[in-house]
Amino acid sequence: MSSPTSRRGSLILLLPIALIVALLALLFVWIGGWFGGRGVTPQAMADTAEASGSPQPGFRRAHSKGICIVGSFAPTPAAAKLSTARVFTQPSIPVLGRFSNPGNDPHAPDNKAAVRGMGLQLKTDDGQEWRLAMNSFPFFASATPEGFQALNMARLPDPATGKPDPEKMKAVLARHPEIARFLAWSKSAPTPDSLANTRFNGVNAFRLIDAQGRERAVRWSMRPHAPFAAADPEHLKHAGRDFLAEDLGRRLAAGPLQWDMVMQFAAPGDVVEDPSRPWPDTRPETTVGTLTLERAEAQVGGPCFDLNFDPLILPKGIAATGDPVLHARSAVYSVSFNRREREISQGLARSGSAQ
């Protein structure tokens, strides 16, 4: 064995070589998720969103209907004490964003949209970037991505009946009891009659890091200056398909629309990593800035369409928490973005006639 001469080894030695190579290959494809299911993947969650309706190549897998918005963000002096992010010291930051409706139909009527989304991109003069993905619900449906996936699976129509199976939903609620709280909220909460008077919530907790390196767990929200007005259910029934966009256009023609960005601080003992459990309204809050929207435009051909509002694109001075839903959102948005940009690249997107 120790001879360095050119005496050849037995061909039997091909066996351990093949074994080493095969084991490495197997390990790689296992890590890559080709076999051996290890729970919910971002691909599975995107598949479920796709299965909830007909294919919409080129569009987002969820929150597919949307409107691009353009404006600016101006921080308050109090903000700079909470975080070193440039977004809290630069006097005015250009904002590109997107309002969205839930579901995977980019042409769905607005009166079906009980919850709404607001995505924002803030680019500061130091080259840093902050992307936010907020929703009009005050807390998330589930504590975990697994619960959310189970909920969405249970909502899919059963192939036999064409309707969701109530037994499946019961099983999901038994395993993920926090979802019942969200379903109760969505049944009773009044829907605002406009995007302009809708409050948008970050839902997931983040950490603000100040100049001393001190970290504070926060949840942020955008609180509209326009007073809340609930949509009249009777009126909603006859509202036009795109009444939200039309209303937004009318209001923006009359003047800019504003929201205050408010940070809510966790108290010691508050659960930071569970987005289904909001903190009490009595927690201290600080207004860190004002968002001003100046104009809106159709998403197709608009600047917000091919942007992934990934909530983990954060500037220095703002960091993620371990909230598993936050990390899952980033992962699933990425899958959705990859799929739709590929469809666009392959010329499959039917976006020409879309709104």
Place this chain on the structure above:
Amino acid sequence: MNRPRHFNLLARALHWSMAVAILAMLFVGAAMVVTLRYREPLLDLHRPLGLAILLLALVRLANRLRHPPPPLPADLPRIQVWAATASHWLLYALMLAMPLIGWAMLSAGAYPVELFSGVNLPPILPHSPVMYGFLRPLHGVLAYVLFFTILAHLGAALFHAWVRRDEVFGQMARGEPRPARSNDVRDDLAPPL
């Protein structure tokens, strides 16, 4: 032509450190696209490691072009000579192309190319859904090509070390032998990754 019997120290140091870095990179990449929970930390590792591999690959290419590698055994069948040469240049092409495609793809997708918190690389392509939609799948496909080329390279290296027992493996595992040393310890080396 006066060719050395072993790869020079820089070539060997780069080979073994990049072997570790590239394998780690490939496993991180494969894992980060299917995980719901660890995408962010893996991505934060993937980008700076990718840039480091790109820079090391440039140094390595320059070193390779300036210092000819040791010759392959004279009795090596022609097909194996061809396979060795082709796979080596494919490995060079991929270790340079993969980081560049990753960087270009993030640029085309309008993503910030964050190296470390607070430090971003400039985009090397304009925002282009068409380019992103092409480059993103290409990055994934070429990662598998790179991984399986590395496996072939590993299999061939072990074949030289254990079956042919020629000088090929030693050329990368060791420097020029010193005449003063009498004991040869080469077979005590653990199998390489």
